[in-house]
Amino acid sequence: MKTIHFPQIDSTNTYLKENYNNLENYTFVSADNQLKGKGRNNRKWESENSKNLLFSLLILDDVLINKFKEISIITAYTIVKYLESLNIENVSIKWPNDVFVNDNKICGILLETVTKDKMECLIVGVGININQIEFSNDLLIKATSLSKLTNKSFDLNSIKQELYSRLLANLDKLKEGYDFYYDITNYDYLKNKEVYINLNDKKEHVKVLGINNDFSIKVLLNNNELDLSSDEISLKII
Numbered sequence: 001m002k003t004i005h006f007p008q009i010d011s012t013n014t015y016l017k018e019n020y021n022n023l024e025n026y027t028f029v030s031a032d033n034q035l036k037g038k039g040r041n042n043r044k045w046e047s048e049n050s051k052n053l054l055f056s057l058l059i060l061d062d063v064l065i066n067k068f069k070e071i072s073i074i075t076a077y078t079i080v081k082y083l084e085s086l087n088i089e090n091v092s093i094k095w096p097n098d099v100f101v102n103d104n105k106i107c108g109i110l111l112e113t114v115t116k117d118k119m120e121c122l123i124v125g126v127g128i129n130i131n132q133i134e135f136s137n138d139l140l141i142k143a144t145s146l147s148k149l150t151n152k153s154f155d156l157n158s159i160k161q162e163l164y165s166r167l168l169a170n171l172d173k174l175k176e177g178y179d180f181y182y183d184i185t186n187y188d189y190l191k192n193k194e195v196y197i198n199l200n201d202k203k204e205h206v207k208v209l210g211i212n213n214d215f216s217i218k219v220l221l222n223n224n225e226l227d228l229s230s231d232e233i234s235l236k237i238i
């Protein structure tokens, strides 16, 4: 296992994309500041310098690379359980992989792959708001942080180490065949919520029925049940 830390870098995900060839499985890269932090759907990931956790984990193990759907949601689940261990209440997973506290986002996860003839590696990028208090008002979803929730400040290094070992333990469990489905369904933020989805360039109003055991999501559209995977749709809470 190897950890690398940068005071400043473009993006920890990009670093692993460019260097995975020379690195070992489970290499963990973190940074105090990212100049080009990436979010899902080509958005930027904004984070005040040295206030939050920004890290990426490199996965080179073939069995795990092919379980990327599970890994995306299990990473969110790992963070949910860690926040609960700090006595944070109302923590949930907003499918496919955001972590929410009440109705606010505390963590975002961006999975990337490098594919040549086959998938060469999987990169799990995680941004968790820890000590930042002010967030830009134009964020679609309101952000929160551990400090905002508790009025305390936190040691980034110890959280980082704890999360690293919890994440590796869960990935090892996944590799051994453990099914996280029932653990995860207890934390389904979207279940029974009405949302808009963009389906084939059309905006549709649906009711979410819940996460399926292949980690797609079941929705009700015009009285028809529909299973959707995260690469097929974007989704907006009403």
Ligand code: BTN
Pocket (backbone or CB within 6 Å): 010, 011, 012, 013, 014, 034, 036, 037, 038, 039, 040, 041, 043, 045, 053, 054, 055, 056, 098, 107, 108, 109, 110, 125, 126, 127
């Ligand atoms: C999202 O849009 O919710 C996903 C955000 C992921 C941000 C993290 S921060 C560390 C890693 N490096 C990046 O450039 N992005 C991810």
